[in-house]
């Protein structure tokens with residue numbers, strides 16, 4: 001077992017770090033100012049984002065997330081992990097490297113399962129960073145963490161499919177660059193549970209699509225990306241827009257969510273590492289009751305535990321990345337589930353204590369701690385709630401033991 005990154009990974013880390021230092025950190029306030037200048041209409045793209053994307057692309061710091069693929073930088077999950085962590089320190093920066101959700105998941109789907117026509121029409125502009133995309137699975141009417149519940153209908157009529165349903169938490173739909181949705185729905189309710197679902201590509205301007213409302217996250221709008229509730233009312237698209245084939249939606253969803261989950265966790269670790277640095281600096285700079293705050297034993301305990309928790313989460317994440325690379329996403333499902341449970345919890349606890357350390361300043365917007373907290377809290381739900389992931393881990397655990405005789409009732 002080798003507990004250090006390879007020379008290749010270290011080189012990539014240096015390059016991403018240098019880009020962050022030269023272009024991302026100095027422009028955090030630029031992006032905030034550009035968003036503020038939009039006033040009430042925040043569903044616009046701050047020009048700095050597109051400027052920085054061109055610079056990252058020119059330096060080859062582009063599409064780093066696609067494991068071992070000719071379409072991207074050719075990095076494994078293990079090689080990408082520390083890069084995502086570096087990006088995670090600034091929440092919007094992953095987009096600059098064309099590595100942000102949900103485009104990354106959608107591109108992975110199109111790389112793995114898309115037809116040549118679908119790749120030409122949608123994957124290539126996504127890979128070039130010219131358009132953005134959304135993934136529409138979750139529905140307000142059903143418990144969507146169990147994807148077999150999804151009710152939206154996708155029914156073939158001649159050489160088209162007609163889609164009817166209501167989705168929500170459709171991230172990215174409000175971004176003016178979002179041109180395509182991957183929609184999951186039921187094509188045959190009489191099939192076996194895991195063969196009823198289909199995924200289909202729907203251009204964002206198709207008649208019958210109605211964006212009903214924007215959804216805030218703890219009051220934050222997440223603009224210009226955002227999340228929305230969407231009605232699909234007799235939306236008609238060509239039959240060739242089906243991905244992989246009718247009834248294969250569940251299979252695609254499983255393939256899609258593994259890498260997306262680990263990317264979120266890697267970025268969360270970067271974000272929390274930054275929060276810990278801010279906390280330490282704050283504690284070392286302020287005095288109360290005759291000594292610096294960092295000298296109080298309660299803060300020694302909290303900072304010590306924070307370091308333990310971040311390192312635990314990082315090692316767990318790297319282990320999951322390694323297993324995904326070596327035994328595949330399906331066999332690594334317990335490891336993926338473990339970090340999906342552990343990383344948001346770790347982040348939440350450390351950010352909560354950072355807010356405490358900052359006192360009243362902690363809940364203002366000045367240090368973004370409340371926004372970080374909202375992000376970390378969200379990730380115990382998005383891409384599946386903790387309970388569902390714990391269930392996956394437990395099933396693997398139970399499967400290690402011989403079946404028990406049935407209990408007599």
Ligand SMILES: Cc1cc2nc3c(=O)[nH]c(=O)nc-3n(C[C@H](O)[C@H](O)[C@H](O)COP(=O)(O)OP(=O)(O)OC[C@H]3O[C@@H](n4cnc5c(N)ncnc54)[C@H](O)[C@@H]3O)c2cc1C
Pocket residue numbers: 102134135136137138139142143144145146168169170171172217227378381382383384385386387388391
């Ligand atoms: C910010 C954000 C962005 C999102 N982006 C997208 C997106 O782009 N596209 C998309 O399709 N969806 C998106 N989602 C939706 C997200 O994936 C779902 O909210 C999540 O999968 C849970 O589904 P649900 O909301 O229907 O909750 P439900 O399925 O109703 O679950 C509610 C609760 O029930 C409990 N529960 C569920 N199953 C079990 C179990 N087996 N055992 C015990 N308890 C259980 C859990 O406590 C769970 O939190 C996003 C969500 C958020 C918050």
